[in-house]
Structure formats: structure tokens, C-alpha cells
Amino acid sequence: MSTLVIAEHDNVNLKPATLNTVAAANVIGGPVHILVAGNACQSVADEAAAVDGVEKVILADDSAYENQLAESTANLIQSISANYSHILAPATTFGKNVLPRLSALLDVQQISEITEVVSDDTFKRPIYAGSCIATVKSSDSIKVITVRATAFDPVNASGGSASVESISADGVSDLSTFVNEEIAQSDRPELTAASIVISGGRGMQSGDNFHLLETIADKLGAAVGASRAAVDAGFVPNDYQVGQTGKIVAPDLYIAVGISGAIQHLAGMKDSKVIVAINKDEDAPIFQVADYGLVADLFNALPELAEQL
Amino acid sequence: MKIVVPIKRVVDYNVKVRPLGDQSDVDLNNVKMAMNPFCEIAIEEAVRLKEAGTATEVIAVTVGKSDSQEQLRTALALGADRAILVETDSLLEPLAIAKALAKVIEAESPQLVILGKQAIDGDNNQTGQMLAALLSYGQATFASEISIDGDSASVTREIDGGLQTIKVSLPTIITTDLRLNEPRYASLPNIMKAKKKELDIQPIDAMGIDTAPRIELLSVELPPARQEGIKVESVEELVSKLKNEAKVIS
Numbered sequence: 125m126s127t128l129v130i131a132e133h134d135n136v137n138l139k140p141a142t143l144n145t146v147a148a149a150n151v152i153g154g155p156v157h158i159l160v161a162g163n164a165c166q167s168v169a170d171e172a173a174a175v176d177g178v179e180k181v182i183l184a185d186d187s188a189y190e191n192q193l194a195e196s197t198a199n200l201i202q203s204i205s206a207n208y209s210h211i212l213a214p215a216t217t218f219g220k221n222v223l224p225r226l227s228a229l230l231d232v233q234q235i236s237e238i239t240e241v242v243s244d245d246t247f248k249r250p251i252y253a254g255s256c257i258a259t260v261k262s263s264d265s266i267k268v269i270t271v272r273a274t275a276f277d278p279v280n281a282s283g284g285s286a287s288v289e290s291i292s293a294d295g296v297s298d299l300s301t302f303v304n305e306e307i308a309q310s311d312r313p314e315l316t317a318a319s320i321v322i323s324g325g326r327g328m329q330s331g332d333n334f335h336l337l338e339t340i341a342d343k344l345g346a347a348v349g350a351s352r353a354a355v356d357a358g359f360v361p362n363d364y365q366v367g368q369t370g371k372i373v374a375p376d377l378y379i380a381v382g383i384s385g386a387i388q389h390l391a392g393m394k395d396s397k398v399i400v401a402i403n404k405d406e407d408a409p410i411f412q413v414a415d416y417g418l419v420a421d422l423f424n425a426l427p428e429l430a431e432q433l
Numbered sequence: 434m435k436i437v438v439p440i441k442r443v444v445d446y447n448v449k450v451r452p453l454g455d456q457s458d459v460d461l462n463n464v465k466m467a468m469n470p471f472c473e474i475a476i477e478e479a480v481r482l483k484e485a486g487t488a489t490e491v492i493a494v495t496v497g498k499s500d501s502q503e504q505l506r507t508a509l510a511l512g513a514d515r516a517i518l519v520e521t522d523s524l525l526e527p528l529a530i531a532k533a534l535a536k537v538i539e540a541e542s543p544q545l546v547i548l549g550k551q552a553i554d555g556d557n558n559q560t561g562q563m564l565a566a567l568l569s570y571g572q573a574t575f576a577s578e579i580s581i582d583g584d585s586a587s588v589t590r591e592i593d594g595g596l597q598t599i600k601v602s603l604p605t606i607i608t609t610d611l612r613l614n615e616p617r618y619a620s621l622p623n624i625m626k627a628k629k630k631e632l633d634i635q636p637i638d639a640m641g642i643d644t645a646p647r648i649e650l651l652s653v654e655l656p657p658a659r660q661e662g663i664k665v666e667s668v669e670e671l672v673s674k675l676k677n678e679a680k681v682i683s
Contacts, residue, residue: 191597191599194562194565216593217590220558221562221574223562224557224561224562224566225562225565225572228563228566228567232528233646233648236555236556236557236558237556251459251554251556252444252450252459252553253553254656255449255451255655256452257656259651259652259653260648260649261648262647262649299570299571299572299602300571300572300599300602300605302598304597305592305597305598306596316593356611356612362591362610362611362612363591363592363593363594363596368553369471369550369611371593377682387449388446397681398679398681399659399662406664413662415660415663416665416671416674416675417662417664418664418671419664425668428668429672432669
């Protein structure tokens with residue numbers, strides 16, 4: 125029994141969610157290998173080899189994997205899958221794109237977004253926007269799993285000395301091709317990796333008013349997020365969205381501003397260590413999950429908060 | 434161009450779902466059901482492509498129990514031309530659903546298949562990608578913009594760091610993200626007209642596919658509850674609590 129973890133990376137650095145995924149693999153038990161599929165990505169393989177507890181890194185360095193599109197990546201993983209009892213990837217847009225495709229190629233029912241490993245075939249995962257937690261047992265010979273990163277503490281990025289084995293491209297597909305990417309540039313930490321997140325909802329009234337949150341974010345070294353309502357209203361782009369259908373965060377401190385607290389939003393942040401809610405509606409459901417609630421008009425409270433930090 | 438839109442009947446998004454008393458499953462007795470919101474976006478996109486003259490026919494498909502006809506009628510009222518129910522009495526897993534859909538798509542041979550990126554019941558986010566693999570089609574998941582250009586589609590995808598645009602050859606699978614469009618409401622005349630549209634029922638047993646479950650549901654429980662918090666009276670008190678009590682800022 126051994127586990128293959130699919131590395132998430134940008135051809136330069138290993139993404140932190142990979143470390144949480146390795147942590148889940150460690151709970152399953154058995155040797156852990158990491159697959160790095162990319163282009164000119166030796167630095168990622170070196171980083172992966174240094175990850176604590178990893179036995180082997182498999183490197184597929186080929187222009188076909190430059191953008192890690194689903195078709196070629198799934199075919200590659202399939203070509204080496206026979207060696208593994210478990211194949212894991214982080215439940216990011218990358219993992220969610222590639223793994224179900226792999227799973228169908230292997231004729232396996234994937235288990236999505238696990239939050240706990242009960243045993244090597246039994247896992248816990250949230251359903252219905254996290255309203256319930258299901259415990260599921262898989263009878264498939266290979267378990268294909270995506271891992272909710274916030275549910276597992278990352279393993280150490282250093283201390284390991286895995287061997288690196290290179291493999292050639294296999295099953296390269298031309299069904300889809302990369303055109304371009306617009307990656308949001310920000311000096312603030314990434315939403316899913318930040319230790320403090322401040323999010324705005326429909327109560328922010330406009331995208332311009334998000335600067336009130338940004339001022340505070342910069343003082344706290346926080347990331348800025350948003351509820352689906354704020355994204356739907358066009359205040360901010362979708363990659364700000366925290367919730368059932370957006371990003372899942374669990375920072376040390378989550379500040380929800382002008383967010384009513386629909387179950388779909390709570391699904392994305394209720395595992396935060398400390399939750400603060402600022403809302404002028406004292407009956408807003410967000411107060412039911414908040415450790416500290418402040419009933420106030422955010423347009424008064426935010427400038428005051430910025431001043432006191 | 435023919436478009437197939439697989440949809441799903443799910444618990445309405447406003448319903449707070451709870452486990453059954455014996456924790457064997459979720460309690461779905463007497464809860465309001467609806468079309469999965471991402472499926473509404475998929476139907477809307479297909480209907481817009483037809484209105485724009487790009488598509489000629491929109492076929493809504495679902496794999497489910499007989500009562501899923503209700504959601505197919507909704508799809509017809511929203512502008513689908515005809516509907517297919519692949520009927521089963523069992524609650525199928527995404528892989529089995531994808532296998533049934535693949536049979537329908539092989540028979541219909543559409544140029545485009547548009548699905549919601551995830552259903553809000555199981556939150557699996559699998560069916561579209563699985564279907565693409567089973568049909569050996571390309572896939573464009575989490576779409577926020579679609580343009581059809583001859584024998585390919587250019588699709589902008591919502592990814593964690595921003596947006597990615599890819600080109601996929603047709604026929605292809607596209608799954609919808611939130612910002613793709615804002616679905617319309619069905620008008621009363623269209624709801625009436627939908628009752629007369631063709632709704633074909635195909636028993637899943639006739640398809641010759643393996644739908645046996647791979648996953649056993651052992652239990653369903655509530656997530657751990659958060660400890661009740663407090664209300665603070667002022668920003669000053671909030672900052673003081675965060676510094677001295679919660680110690681999350683310095």
C-alpha cells in the first residue's frame with residue numbers, strides 16, 4: 125500500500141496545499157510519493173524531495189504539462205496508477221479539475237474533499253454546504269481522493285530527502301490547449317494560506333468600498349475575501365469568494381463585514397479559529413458563529429477599526 | 434448545433450439539511466426540492482446559444498427517480514426543446530450517473546454538453562469531468578465565459594488565482610461557474626407550453642451499465658458546534674478582546 129500525492133505548483137514553486145495533502149497521506153499510512161508534472165519544473169521537484177516524510181518524487185518534466193490541463197495530466201497519472209492504493213490531490217480548482225477525470229479513467233468513484241481520514245478506506249467529508257458530515261467507506265481498489273487543505277495541518281517543507289525519478293510524458297492529449305491566464309497580482313497573502321482574512325458582503329454596497337477592508341488588511345497582513353452575494357453583485361472578482369462554491373478558509377482570525385451569514389458562506393469559513401462579525405442587523409445569522417459580534421454600521425466601524433490597529 | 438444539458442434535482446438551497454435521528458443518512462422527508470442552481474446556469478447558457486443562432490436544439494437530461502420530471506419540466510419552461518429522464522429508483526453515485534449520461538450522449542451526439550460544476554447536495558464536483566473522460570472528450574470546467582468558434586470553443590475558467598482561458602475541440606464538456614450568466618425565470622406561458630413538450634423516459638436497466646455503488650455511507654452527523662460567542666459594544670472593546678483575550682492580533 126502506497127500513496128501518490130499530485131503536487132500543485134506553478135512550475136517554479138510547490139503550492140502550500142500540497143503539504144496539507146501529504147499530511148492526509150501520512151494519516152492513511154504507507155510510503156508517500158509525489159508526482160510533479162510540469163514544464164521546466166526541476167525546482168518544484170527539488171522542493172518536493174525536501175518535504176518531510178516523502179519517499180520518492182516522480183518528475184514528468186515536459187512542455188505538455190506546462191499548464192497541467194486535465195486531459196494530459198489525468199492520462200499521465202493513469203499511466204503510473206497501478207503502483208498505488210491511494211491517489212490524492214488538494215481540493216483546489218486544479219485538483220477538482222483533474223482528479224474526477226482520472227477517477228473515471230480508472231473506473232473508480234472518487235471521494236471529494238475529505239476532512240478526516242478514519243482508516244485507509246473510510247473518510248469523513250462535508251455534504252450539503254457543510255450542514256452535515258458524512259462518513260463514507262470505499263470499496264474501490266484504488267482510492268482517488270481530493271483533500272480539503274484546511275482540515276489537515278501541513279507537514280514540514282524541509283527535513284526530507286526523497287529520491288527523484290524522471291518519467292517521460294505519456295498519453296499527451298491535444299483535446300484542449302492553453303490560451304492565456306490572468307492571475308490576480310496582489311501583495312497580500314493568498315486567501316487560503318492567510319492567517320487573517322477580512323471579507324465583505326453585500327453590505328459593502330460597492331466594489332469601491334472594499335478599500336475600507338483593504339486598509340485594515342494591510343495593517344494586519346490579512347487577505348481580503350468576499351461572500352457570494354458580493355461577487356454576484358459584481359463588487360469583486362470570483363477568486364475572492366469564500367464559501368461552498370468558492371474557497372474554503374480556516375485562518376486564525378476571520379472578520380466578516382456586512383455579511384449576513386448564509387449557510388453557503390459559513391461552509392467556507394466556519395472552521396476559522398476566531399470569527400468576528402460586524403453587521404448592523406443584530407439578527408444576522410453570522411452572529412451565531414461569531415466569537416465576537418459587533419452590531420454597528422460598517423461605514424463607521426471600519427475607519428475606527430483601521431485607526432485603532 | 435445540438436446541446437445536451439444534464440441537470441439534477443436537489444434539495445432547495447434555502448433548506449438547512451439535518452441528519453436523520455439514527456444518523457443513517459440526511460433527512461429529506463418533506464423538504465423542498467429544486468433544480469440545482471449550477472444546472473440552471475447551464476440551461477440558461479444553452480438557451481442563450483440557441484437564441485443567438487449558434488445552437489439549434491437544447492436537450493435537458495437527468496438521471497434520477499420519476500419525480501425528477503418536475504425539474505425537467507422546469508428546464509423545458511426555461512427554453513429546452515425536449516427532455517430525457519433516465520429513470521432509476523436507486524440513488525446513484527456520480528460515476529454511475531456519468532455512465533448513464535454517456536449512453537444518452539452517444540445516442541444524441543451533440544456538439545456541446547453543458548453541466549453545472551457541482552450539485553449542492555453531495556458537493557462532489559465530479560460528474561462533468563467523469564463524463565468527459567468516459568466519452569474521451571476534452572473538458573472546460575468552472576466556465577465564466579464561453580464562445581463557440583467553428584469546431585472549437587474558447588472557454589474562460591475560474592481558477593484559484595484568477596482566470597484561465599483554454600480552447601477545447603468540439604464535441605466537448607463544459608461545466609458552469611457562478612458568473613457565467615444570470616438565469617432567467619420561467620414565465621407562466623412558457624410553463625404552460627412546457628407541459629406539451631416531449632419528455633422521453635428511458636429505464637436505466639436497459640442501458641447495460643454497471644451502476645453498483647462503490648461507496649458505503651456509514652453515518653451522517655452534524656458538524657461540531659461552535660461555542661457561543663459574545664457581543665462587544667464598541668470597536669475599542671473588539672480590538673482589546675482580539676489582542677488580550679483571543680490573542681490573534683498584536
